[in-house]
Amino acid sequence: MNHPGTAIVKLLLPAxxxxxxxxxxxxxxxxxxxxxxxKLPLSLAVVYDDTLEEFTYTEYSETGQEEYHIQSGQSHIELFNAILPAMFDRVIRVDAVEEGAGAGVDAIFVPNIEEFQLALPAKTRLDVYEVWIKYNMRLLTTEGDYLADWVLTSYGKTPTETFVSTETAINDAAIVALRDLASTFALSFAQVPEISDWLANR
Amino acid sequence: MNALKFRETGQGKAGGLLLLLALIAGCTSTTVDEFRQGDTGIESHESVVILGRRQAGNRETSSDFVECVGDRLAQGVDGLSVVPEQEFLDAMFPWFEPRTAPLQPEHLGRLMVEEQVALTMRDFGVRYIIWVDGFTETLNRVGSISCTVAPGGAGCFGYGSWEDDASFNAEIWDVENYNGVGQISTDATGQSFMPAIVIPIPLIARVEANACQRLGDQLKSFVIGG
Structure with missing residues (x-):
């Protein structure tokens, strides 16, 4: 007769x-x-396209195995939803650039992630987890023409700590990077040369 | 009777050894240096905020240490009103983030031109911003401990030792006059031991805690100062 513990072990071991x-x-x-x-006296339509909304980065181990799937699309949308209404008089979300034309806005904003990099202490031999993200920001007229197209980078790090999992540390470093994006975006938006010229001519 | 005596003496020796190790482990050497550049003083309605510097690439000032120094400043009958770091950073967002924070006290004047920054600073009643920069590192790890698990039980045997070095520098900025009024640095070192006879006994030197305590006390007297 099999011991009940053996059955549990048989079930748990493959898992x-x-x-x-x-x-x-x-x-x-x-x-x-x-x-x-x-706030800037502007009304803005924002388009979060599928590549941003479903953005996932995969980190591979040194042997080429998939190690971490990092889903950060939704957190970026939450971030923009928090910062845009504080930066502009009116912000609406539209599903496509074409929808912005009839929305009675001054411009259409389309943010996108171009590149995501992760540095783990096991690979860098440093005592920090690091996240680096490169963005492509586009500001369009209601007709869909380019007003500005610029690149932003953000960086976040968090120190290694005892009893803190790698997943938690990656999340913490990514949140620092998102805060970095928000601060740089908020303070540099009006200084992007094309935007500065457009604002001056309005 | 003799056997009992021997046991008592043996226990006494072991206890004495542990006490000695605990005393050695408790020995942390801490030095504090103060450099004053201007007069200080604080009214009862004014507060201070302690912020960690996080610009360096491969390390950053731990928020636990910043909180510890803040708690130390707020303690006692002469305790100061301390604005919690995260609350201040969130309220001041995006002006005090690692990439946007002022690096020199003179930059504070430029920042205070921003109406929102000046208003928030006034709401908190911040008179002094204290920037803390530093870290604790572990050096000279020696020894080894091996543990064994067998059907009859488990146990460890061995010895480990390491040295911790905590080095922190605090810069005090006067928000009213937009200038630096002084710097206080603290350096604490201590040796930790971990003998293992069946069970590991950690005898940890409280290096960072001592650095926090000494820096906090010195900062408090500096700010109240004269």
Whole structure:
């Protein structure tokens, strides 16, 4: 007669082995403060296209195995939803650039992630987790013509700590990078040369 | 009777050894240096905020240390009103983030031109901003401990030792006059031990805690100062 413990071990062992082989999934989540800045007298339509909304970065191990799937699309949308209303008089969300034309706005904003990089202490031999993100920001007229097209980068890091999992540390570093994006975007928006000229001519 | 005596003496020796190790482990050497550039003083309605510098690439000032120094400043009958770091950073967002924070006290004047920044600073009643920059590192790890698990039980045997070095510098900025009024630096070192006879006994030197305590006390007297 089989011992009941043996059955449990038989069930758990494959699950444990499988979990050791698969990649971990990290969904970036956190809260973002509202920028404490003056509003620009602009009404803006924002388009979060599918590439941003479903953005996932995969980190590979040194042997080429998938190690971490980092889903950060939704956290970026939450971030823009927190900062844009503090920066502009009126902000509406539209599904496509074409929808912006009839929305009675001054411009259409389309943010996108171009590149995502992750540095883990196991690979860099540093005592920090680092996240680096490169963005392409586009500001369009209601007709869909370019007003400005610029690149922003953001960086976040978090120190290694005892009893803190790699997943939590990656999330923390990504949240610092998102805060960095928000601060740079909020303070540099009106200084992008094309935007500065457009604002001056309005 | 003799056997009992031997046991008592043996226990006494072991206890004595542990006490000695605990005393050695408790020995942390801390030095504090103060450099004053201007007069200080604080009214009861004014507060201070302690912020960690996080510009360096491969390390950053721990928010736990910043919180510890803040708690130390707020303690006692002469305790100061301390604005929590995260609350201040969120309220001031995006002006005090690692990439946007002022690096020199003179830059504070430029920042205070922003109406929102000046209003928030006034709401908090911040008189002094204290920037803390530093870290604790572990050096000279020696020894090894091996643990064994067998059907009859488990146990560890061995010895480990390491040195912790905490080095922090605090810069005090006067928000009213937009200038730096002084700097206080603290350096603490201590040796930790971990003998293992069946169970590991950690005898940890409280290096960072001592650095926090000494820096906090010195900052408080500096700000109240004269």
């Amino acid at each position: 444990l082995l499988l979990s050791a082989c698969g990649a971990s999934s990290v969904v970036i989540s956190g809260s973002f403060p509202t920028p404490n800045i003056g």
